[in-house]
Amino acid sequence: MNACSVRLQIFLQLQAVNKELCSKFESCLGASPSRIEILHYLLQHEEVTQSALQGEVNIDAAAVTRHLKQLEAAGTIVRYKKANDQRATWVKLEEEAKRHIQQSFHEKSQFVDETLAGFSDAELEQFLQMLSKVSENVSLVTKKQLGGENHEPNV
Amino acid sequence: MNACSVRLQIFLQLQAVNKELCSKFESCLGASPSRIEILHYLLQHEEVTQSALQGEVNIDAAAVTRHLKQLEAAGTIVRYKKANDQRATWVKLEEEAKRHIQQSFHEKSQFVDETLAGFSDAELEQFLQMLSKVSENVSLVTKKQLGGENHEPNV
């Protein structure tokens, strides 16, 4: 409750909020945020390769593979290769699932709205900008490498 | 990139930022945010029971137990029971580790500072408030239950 004060609190709060958000999200909507992100992307793109998808939603290729395998098994998507490149696998929503998801997205947006209730449009805009700013800063930190002297296992 | 517009973007950005943050954090500082939270709390409280600790850092009791067992094995903390209540286990940092962590925290605060660079004090304050507001909203959503008609597995 002292020292690093506000900044540290923000850091911690960000973690906390995110965790709560994920948890409620999942329990209210029956799918993890990651999965929703994937479906959301597929809803808007018709046909896409795994690697492209993986570039958009920010998760590991391995995780994408696993999600997609499950979604395929559940009949939500189809995966296939094309003649010109046998490496890439393409992904597409099943028509039936598509409709289903669109419906379900309506409910999702309600959820999102509620978590951001009480913000004016201006505030929302500002909030988004702040988040983007942080995101940018984070990538910069990476580049600067941040003198890594002390790398013992359990600090 | 359309419909739910800003709010959805915020939602997604929040996820993204958090993920980046955790990832860089861990790679820069050699310990997961959860573990840091635990240590941070211990640094400020001398002696605490696991359940109290678990209440502060927002993670499952099972996860706390596992972290603490590792930290104990690494010689970072001690765990012990007291005569008056044999259920509770108390946790305390080892003196040596304590000094070590304090040092390491200095670097951590640098990290946090960098990720929040370019924010004025007022903005920081506001950012924190926004996060808290969201947090509050999320808990409200929980209570309202949010009509859960559609609970199929892979939406």
Place this chain on the structure above:
DNA sequence: CGTCAATGTTTGATACGTCAATAATACAGT
């Protein structure tokens, strides 16, 4: 053609979080 590097996906090992079930202790009421 054969080799090599790049690309795209998959798998295995590992880490960490959740929930549910279990175990040990504490305590209150009869």
Place this chain on the structure above:
DNA sequence: ACTGTATTATTGACGTATCAAACATTGACG
């Protein structure tokens, strides 16, 4: 003292993320 309930910590089963290694395919080049 005995029984039932609450508290605390632990464990097991499971889901999902990561990284690193393996694998298949492609395309370039000698």
